[in-house]
Amino acid sequence: MTNASNSEPILNVEDLRVHFDSFDGTAEVIDGIDLTVNEGEVVAVVGETGCGKSVTMRSILGTLQQPPARIPTGEITFRGQNLLDASRVEVDRIKGRDIGMIFQDPMSSLNPVFTVGEQLTDTAQFGGNQDIGVLEYFRRKHLDGDREAARQRVINLLEEVQMPDAERILDNYPSQLSGGMSQRVLIAQALLNEPDLLIADEIGTALDVTIHDQVLELLNDLIDERNLSLLMITHNLGVARQLSDRVYIMYAGRIVETAPTEEIFRNPQHPYTQGLIASIPKLTGEEMADGIDGSIPEYIDPPEGCRFASRCPYAHDRCETERPELQYNAEEQGVACFLYDDVEPAPYDPPTLDETRDQMREKPADPDATATGDAAAEQSVGDLE
């Protein structure tokens, strides 16, 4: 992509579309997204439930069930190689060696009937080597001390992720570990084959605040030490702010805004991003906005124009009919909203975060409208679900 800075992209997603076929029609769940992770960069994809962030991640990893899913267009390139065209063996090799994956729920991501040691040692020995054949499998597993060496590697790595009592943990079953420990095991597992890119889905969300904090700190250290690139998927803007260099905001299968992390929190531009940030309760006790009206539109037969239009306080005619493209107004900073279109100016000036927050708080000042007609009508429009 042209907007990338001087460093090379390690992962590049271009015009990805994912459709799901169902009896009711085709759901256009991912509707043309572009995404880049540069070498050594931490990129966060932030969005709420149902915005398609997990589907994006699954498409990158090739774990989408096809059918019902279908990828009509799109390119996912890892270091120049298109993962969507590559053979199964090649993809497995890349996933095993070059891409590490940390899934959302630490407690259910490990196999409950094998000890932690068995699972980790297997990953260390066979990650990305699904095609080695029975003899080689037997040799590595039982002869030549290969297994012993792998086990030592696992122990070293567990120590690196600050696992207390690493050697003992190897003989434990996943059910004997706490949430925080399982999370550390999974991080270790993802790092075993020294990947260059790590993909993390909602890391630590299931954990308690203080443990979550420890895990984020650990991840931060590992990224620095190993010069990892990270693509993280999260619904928590606070986590994105703490870890990432750049943020993509996703809404209803599209990227609506991207910017360097500092910029997006200091000066969010898209009305959705602003609404999202304004809805987060503040530690300092400033009043928060009253949330965003309505909900995500249906993916089957979605609105023609901007998918946020039905919930947007600044929507006008053009938003209903025409799709806003992501336009870069600075390097690495883009927004998909007609309010920022120079060619055909919108009827409103681009709002600031504070204006949007006020906008969202003013509505309930009119209690009659909330209780009866207007709100009900509004709800049925916004609320297609």
Next chain:
Amino acid sequence: MSKPLLEVRNLEKYFPIKSGIFQQTTGHVKAVDGVSFDINRGETLALIGESGSGKSTIAETIIGLQSATGGSISFDGEDITDLSESELEDLRRKVQMVFQDPTSSLNPRRTVEQTLEVPLKARGVPRGERVSKIVDLLERVELNPEHRHRYPHELSGGQKQRINIARAISIEPELLILDEPTSALDVSVQAKIVRLLDDLQGEFNLTYLFITHDLSLVRNVAERTAVMYLGQIQERARTEQLFEQPHHPYTQALLSAIPVTSDDEEAYKPQRERLEGEIPSPENVPSGCRFHTRCPYATDVCETDQVPLHAVDDHGEARCHIYDPEHADAFEDLPDVKTAAAQRSTSHE
């Protein structure tokens, strides 16, 4: 202020651990261990804690889903600790609960109307009036009256939680227990539910017990806050006070662990070291102060002596030896938690 609506005194709930072929009781999980608090009419009290702190057990004990092992609970002056089934039924006309998971707390085979009809029937509303009541209720929780013909799977998470709230307020209770009512929802929806709860409280003079693990949310909902750790209240204070000047090292750590979204908040957070280690199992609680295994200031005293709640200012109490004048010298050479907290709050202003 008149008499509190809910008084909880030294509440204890121990779950026996049974083992061996005769299922002998070999120990106890002390889920709630000596918790006391009051809630005044029309007020919101927040209970904060991580998993295993016993906050949900307290809620279940109040509403009679669990029987207390010790201590007492009184509601509106009446003791409700040990009630018979029929007495519990009466109690639940005045105390209602909204659960965390909006999906599993609705019967998937009932339409919204059928769900909301049950409490109305129980309250003795005649058949002819029920539909108009249901429409009123739905409008009250800002849903379209047409939603009454839908099944739960046709509603979004936020809408389902609104139905749960409608069901809870349909019999006009006095106390509403909210067990993590927004933690399964997105932030943009959470904000709307919080505002709805706030409106309802004003309108019906409801009293809330708001249970959550999200400290940042508390500031927007509760007048007073109690912070729990391993079955005990570690600190309680007016919410403002708790944020401006957290006294207990655990509260400080909790505050500093929250991922925030602005530089203002970053500066506002107490600058504390990260907590080491994990939450000990409630089966086997640490001796002395329960927090000492993770506390950055722990000394010998903390390992051996149990801590009572010490008054720290006009409204606040903290369960920490640092605030015990008797042990003042034990903490002399430590960076002073008290002044650190005070400095932060002044520097922020």
